[in-house]
Each structure stands twice: as structure tokens, then as C-alpha cells.
Amino acid sequence: MKIGIMGFGVVGGGVGELVATNAESIKRRCGEDVTIAKILDLRDFPDSPYKCFTKDFNDILNDEEIGVVAEVMGGINPAYQFTKQLLMSGKSVVTSNKELVAKHGTELLKIAAENNVSYLFEASVGGGIPIIRPLYTSLAANELTDIYGILNGTTNYILTQMIKEGATFEDALKGAQQKGYAEKDPTADIEGHDTCRKTAILASLAFGTYVDSEEVPCEGITKITLEDVKYAAKFGSVIKLLGITSRAENGVYAMVCPAILPGEHPLAGIDDVFNGIMVRGDGLGDVMFYGRGAGALPTASAVLSDIVDVVKHKGAGISLGWEPGKDGYLLDAETLPARFYLRLKGSADSFAGKPGYSVYTLDGEKYAGEFAVVTPEVTGQRLCEMIADKNELGSYDILGKIRLVAE
Numbered sequence: 001m002k003i004g005i006m007g008f009g010v011v012g013g014g015v016g017e018l019v020a021t022n023a024e025s026i027k028r029r030c031g032e033d034v035t036i037a038k039i040l041d042l043r044d045f046p047d048s049p050y051k052c053f054t055k056d057f058n059d060i061l062n063d064e065e066i067g068v069v070a071e072v073m074g075g076i077n078p079a080y081q082f083t084k085q086l087l088m089s090g091k092s093v094v095t096s097n098k099e100l101v102a103k104h105g106t107e108l109l110k111i112a113a114e115n116n117v118s119y120l121f122e123a124s125v126g127g128g129i130p131i132i133r134p135l136y137t138s139l140a141a142n143e144l145t146d147i148y149g150i151l152n153g154t155t156n157y158i159l160t161q162m163i164k165e166g167a168t169f170e171d172a173l174k175g176a177q178q179k180g181y182a183e184k185d186p187t188a189d190i191e192g193h194d195t196c197r198k199t200a201i202l203a204s205l206a207f208g209t210y211v212d213s214e215e216v217p218c219e220g221i222t223k224i225t226l227e228d229v230k231y232a233a234k235f236g237s238v239i240k241l242l243g244i245t246s247r248a249e250n251g252v253y254a255m256v257c258p259a260i261l262p263g264e265h266p267l268a269g270i271d272d273v274f275n276g277i278m279v280r281g282d283g284l285g286d287v288m289f290y291g292r293g294a295g296a297l298p299t300a301s302a303v304l305s306d307i308v309d310v311v312k313h314k315g316a317g318i319s320l321g322w323e324p325g326k327d328g329y330l331l332d333a334e335t336l337p338a339r340f341y342l343r344l345k346g347s348a349d350s351f352a353g354k355p356g357y358s359v360y361t362l363d364g365e366k367y368a369g370e371f372a373v374v375t376p377e378v379t380g381q382r383l384c385e386m387i388a389d390k391n392e393l394g395s396y397d398i399l400g401k402i403r404l405v406a407e
């Protein structure tokens with residue numbers, strides 16, 4: 001089958017490389033050759049071994065030999081219009097574009113089904129880790145209840161550098177950018193938006209109803225300091241950016257936030273660019289997915305796995321999807337109870353002997369004016385009230401606040 005590629009950046013270049021390197025094994029798995037017929041990109045690539053570049057989308061749309069297109073350009077526009085036109089013209093589309101899947105996935109999946117073609121997005125979550133396909137195939141016999149994920153390689157790399165090397169946030173971010181993990185504008189990584197889109201995709205697919213990432217409460221890692229990392233280490237824990245989603249009787253919870261995990265938690269040892277996703281189902285219990293969450297070849301490997309699937313299912317669209325979203329389905333995450341870490345300015349005296357609170361201090365003059373406490377289990381809402389009521393916790397400046405995740 002002939003394929004098209006839209007976008008020849010980090011992931012598109014990886015797809016080109018893997019198609020060439022693994023041509024034989026891809027052919028064995030598909031039963032036919034997979035060759036790149038056209039590559040759409042506005043830039044010039046005079047040194048590329050491929051000589052099929054075009055700057056005109058219509059060259060791909062109107063090429064009747066192309067049966068599947070890899071959309072790896074990222075962003076909403078023009079990827080959304082291009083994908084729609086391709087699906088309506090009877091071509092399958094596979095993508096790593098989590099932003100597009102999170103925003104317009106419901107509509108694009110419907111258009112694909114109506115046209116008997118596939119819209120697949122294995123590479124949109126977890127880079128090279130197979131997670132999308134297991135959710136709608138291997139785990140289909142389970143009622144899924146919870147997903148906890150380290151879903152962003154850039155932030156996991158930054159936090160690992162802070163925890164293990166004592167690196168500053170800025171230096172660690174530069175390292176992630178140099179390695180090609182970060183988004184073009186790393187704001188989406190460090191502010192948690194990328195994790196949020198991936199969390200919403202997983203929630204939609206796992207629980208069967210669309211969750212809008214723009215409604216999911218989302219906090220990134222820009223407020224995490226080396227002090228927070230050191231306090232967490234005092235009680236044997238590490239800080240990770242998590243996407244969390246859980247099914248409840250009347251809807252789902254979803255949130256993205258930095259979380260403090262005990263050292264023995266299955267996600268605590270997942271470092272550097274690696275992603276880890278823990279899925280809980282009623283039949284299976286817990287299952288862990290682990291692998292490289294970003295980078296050219298890992299992501300290209302997931303894109304190509306979708307291409308292989310499309311080629312094998314030639315003539316029949318692969319059916320996956322979710323119901324459209326509904327009002328009130330996304331529940332208020334602030335009503336979920338947890339223990340919280342607070343870093344406070346001042347003296348810890350008023351917490352001495354306070355039941356349910358653990359107090360931590362760091363050695364060194366630099367830390368003399370501050371301390372940390374871990375609260376008893378409270379809801380996020382109740383914690384805000386406690387902080388606002390100076391009689392309850394005392395009159396402290398809050399230097400840091402992080403949810404603990406033990407499960």
C-alpha cells in the first residue's frame with residue numbers, strides 16, 4: 001500500500017526512517033509492501049533520501065493510490081481540515097496529534113466510521129507504548145475503573161533531573177528540548193496541557209464517553225522547586241506529574257497535577273523520558289504499561305503499528321470511539337479526598353502534636369524559616385477552606401501544595 005506523510009518533523013522523520021529500516025518485517029506483517037508516495041511539508045529537505053516531497057495538500061488528497069496518511073504535523077489547523085477531507089475521500093488517517101484527537105476526536109471518528117475507513121491514534125498517548133489498542137481490544141472484557149499515568153516525557157525528564165541530579169528546572173528543560181522530547185512551545189509540556197489532552201483521550205476511550213480536556217483541572221510542574229523535591233525525599237517519596245481518571249457511578253473524575261508518590265509505588269521508579277500508565281480493571285486488577293513516551297523512533301513505531309493495522313484491515317474501517325460528551329458527566333475532582341503536602345513559611349510550633357499531621361524540616365540555614373506538613377485525608381475543597389480560615393491551620397504563607405497519591 002502507498003502511504004502519505006503530513007509533516008516531516010521529529011515524528012515524520014522517524015516514520016520515514018522506520019519504513020526504510022524495517023521494510024521487510026513490515027511487509028511480512030502486512031502481507032504487502034508499504035511505501036511512501038508523498039510527504040507534505042512546507043520546508044525543503046534536499047538531503048533526505050526521499051524525493052517525493054510536496055507543498056500542496058491536494059497532491060496527497062487526489063492521489064488515488066494512497067490508502068492511508070500519517071498526520072504527524074501537530075496542532076489543530078490545518079491538521080483538522082486535512083484529516084476531515086482525507087477521511088471523507090475514503091483514506092484512513094493515523095496520527096500522533098493528541099491535541100487534535102482530544103479536541104475533535106469524536107467528530108473525526110464518526111466521519112471515519114461513516115466512510116468505512118479508520119482514524120487511529122496509538123501514537124497520541126504514551127509515545128511508543130501500546131496503550132490505545134489494549135484499551136479497546138485486550139482489556140475489553142474488563143470494566144475499567146481507574147487510570148494513573150505519567151504521560152509526558154519532557155516533564156518526567158525534568159523532574160528526574162531535579163530529583164536525581166539536583167538540576168534546576170531551567171537546565172533540565174533545556175536538556176529535554178535538545179533531546180527532541182519537548183513540544184515546539186514547551187508551555188504545553190510544563191503547564192500540563194499535553195498530559196491533560198492525553199488523560200482526556202484515555203478517559204474517553206476507557207469509560208466510553210467524551211471528556212473535554214479543556215474542562216479537566218490541570219496544573220503543571222512550574223511551581224515545583226528543589227525544596228519540594230527534598231521534603232518529599234524526607235518521607236521516602238518522589239514528585240511526578242500525573243494524569244488521573246476514575247469512573248464513578250454518575251460520571252468520571254479526571255485531573256492533572258503534580259503528585260507525591262511513595263517510593264514503592266509502581267509509578268515512582270519511572271524516570272527520564274519514560275512514561276508509565278497503570279490501568280485498573282475489575283477482572284484483571286492492575287496492569288502497567290511502560291516505555292519511551294517521546295522521541296522520533298518510539299513515536300514513529302506507534303504510528304507505523306497503526307499503518308500496519310489499516311493495511312491488514314483493508315476494505316473495513318477499524319471501529320473504536322466513544323459517545324459524545326454530556327453535561328455533568330465530568331465530576332468535581334476537588335471532592336476527592338487525599339492527604340496533602342504543604343510547604344509553609346514560618347515556625348512549625350503550632351503543628352507540634354497536632355493529630356493527623358506529620359511535620360518535616362530540612363537541615364541548613366537556608367531552610368530555617370520554613371517547614372512542611374502532610375495533612376490528614378481531606379478533600380481539595382476542604383483544604384482550601386482550612387487554608388483560608390487562619391484559626392484552623394494558623395497564619396502561614398503557602399510556599400507549596402501537592403496532592404499525595406498512595407494507591
Ligand code: HSE
Nearest residue numbers: 152153154182183294
Ligand atoms: N512533548 C511530548 C512529551 C511528546 O514530552 O511527552 C510526546 O507526546
